[in-house]
Amino acid sequence: MNASIITIGDELLIGQTIDTNSAFIAQEFNKVGIWVKRRVAVGDVAEDIAQALDEESGISQIIILTGGLGPTADDITKPLLNKYFGGKMTTDAAVAKHVEHLFHNVYRRPGPIDERNKKQAEVPDIAKVLHNARGSAPGMWFEKIVNNRNVVFVSLPGVPHEMQGLLIDEVLPRLRQHFKFPHIVHRTALTAGMGESMVAERLLDFEARLPQHVKLAYLPSYGMVKLRLTSQGTHAEKLDAAIDLYFDEMTALLQDILIAKTDQPVEALIGHLLLKENKTLATAESCTGGNIAHLITRVPGASKYYKGSIVSYSNEIKEALLNVEAGVLESDGAVSNATVQQMVKGALKQLGTDYAVATSGIMGPDGGTAQKPVGTVWLAAGSEDKIITKLIQLRFNREQNIETATLQALLLLRKVILNEI
Structure with a gap:
């Protein structure tokens, strides 16, 4: 149809x-x-x-x-x-x-x-x-x-x-x-940390074995690859059972980069983890300007685990609200490992949560230097026990840089919550 x-x-x-x-x-x-x-x-x-x-x-x-x-x-x-x-x-x-x-x-x-x-x-x-x-x-x-x-x-x-x-x-x-419509079945897996071409290479033999009525689609975005198996027919139960077998085989081949077997955004996956652990979250954002908070609060029920955000776009706010030391900002700069660590600590203390995530970077089109070019972003996520930081170098326009940094920060937070780092 x-x-x-x-x-x-x-x-x-x-x-x-x-x-x-x-x-x-x-x-x-x-x-x-x-x-x-x-x-x-x-x-x-x-x-x-x-x-x-x-x-x-x-x-x-x-x-x-x-x-x-x-x-x-x-x-x-x-x-x-x-x-x-x-x-x-x-x-x-x-x-x-x-x-x-x-x-x-x-x-x-x-x-x-x-x-x-x-x-x-x-x-x-x-x-x-x-x-x-x-x-x-x-x-x-x-x-x-x-x-x-x-x-x-x-x-x-x-x-x-x-x-x-x-x-x-x-x-x-x-x-x-x-009309009488056929039965359409989808199974979707989310992966992170490997590019589309490398994922496709890993699935080369698997894809070649798929029957004609089962299609595999690659949907890449900002450091993630979504994989969707689709089939359609008239016998719903047989179709479901058959595609489940192929889906299990595919996800087993991607176990090291698999983050979900359902078509959900990362912010929703994080919400499920926090609810399961009965933990809370805060965000401290500079270069992403509240975009992480926006995605988190877009998930229904986020108020059960998300307490709030401090958008510290200026150094003055980083100092006044997140207790980032003036000496750190002077010596290391706002875009630095030390600054995002202190931003996480400040968010944990000021907002009283179990976890926090922070971002600071240069999104462009200007503002970069030889030492810190446009696209330089420091991320941090952690708790009182441990804070993990990550440096990423982005190459896109301003909007894409913000979206990519947001997603990478959420992926880092997910690993921290799961204690995978």
């Missing part, structure tokens, strides 16, 4: 807005056995959108459109779909009532609703209206025979929060009723 995703909006083409909708749709589709064959981005041009609908309906049975459903003049998706499917615009009473509820009771906007927003209740009469509980623009479901196949077209708002709610609550249940 193939699907195509068409994202609509000039802002996507010029890079002003990042398309996160396609990733979410693809992930949710994959869970139920729908394979996203293509993703297409088009601007706010009616002819281009119509051409994309023609092309994608020729190869996919499910077409998902996002964007262009707002109340402003550049939102052209609704009238275009009305014309494309040969319908007539009509006011949907349920949507009109919902719009009134939003403006009067949720948004609490004074005065009458303007005509522009009232038009949100206008939909093509040939569309099945999908209730948008999170916003005013309804989703719309169309069907059309293309090449002797019944193709489903679903138009969703471009606002991610609204699109996600509609997809989960309205679209997926209807698609399950409309």
Whole structure:
């Protein structure tokens, strides 16, 4: 079962807005056995959108459109779909009532609703209206025979929060009723400390032995390689049992670099470890600017083990809040082994936790020296009993350097908690 995703909006083409909708749709589709064959981005041009609908309906049975459903003049998706499917615009009473509820009771906007927003209740009469509980623009479901196949077209708002709610609550249940999907199985392993090419070399014979229906994908990022085995078929139990055997064989070959047999971010793995040990964590960040704290607190339930962070971007804050000695900053510098050790000690004392992690470095594009070039980062993680430090030399742009240093700090922290160092 193939699907195509068409994202609509000039802002996507010029890079002003990042398309996160396609990733979410693809992930949710994959869970139920729908394979996203293509993703297409088009601007706010009616002819281009119509051409994309023609092309994608020729190869996919499910077409998902996002964007262009707002109340402003550049939102052209609704009238275009009305014309494309040969319908007539009509006011949907349920949507009109919902719009009134939003403006009067949720948004609490004074005065009458303007005509522009009232038009949100206008939909093509040939569309099945999908209730948008999170916003005013309804989703719309169309069907059309293309090449002797019944193709489903679903138009969703471009606002991610609204699109996600509609997809989960309205679209997926209807698609399950409309089509019979195959069973798709994934098994994912996380590795760290070895590059993609070296991991692939180690798995060369294993990969050659895989049957045709089992695919191995390599997904590298910032010092880690995610390995995903995928298979699909009609017999769920047999498929699960078969892929488990291959997954066990693969992970046994990677035991020395394996950090997880589930598709979870490192910050979630650390959270599980801390909960298991009933321990707490603090962060002391300089060059990562709170990014470690951001990832940790993104995990639901982090308040049970994470106490807080001191973002000590300046030397004055390192001294005042983390008790880093002025002499150390003068002699060794802020980016040094001694400084990050004292940052960990300061965080442990000030925030009263069992573990702490610290970062200090030069992210660029300037600020480096011959002795400490751009990309020089010192990391530290530890407890009152032991602190481990690590020097890394990064070569990316500022954003990538921050992301890489963040991940490397979390990996170092994980090793400390597991007492692997």
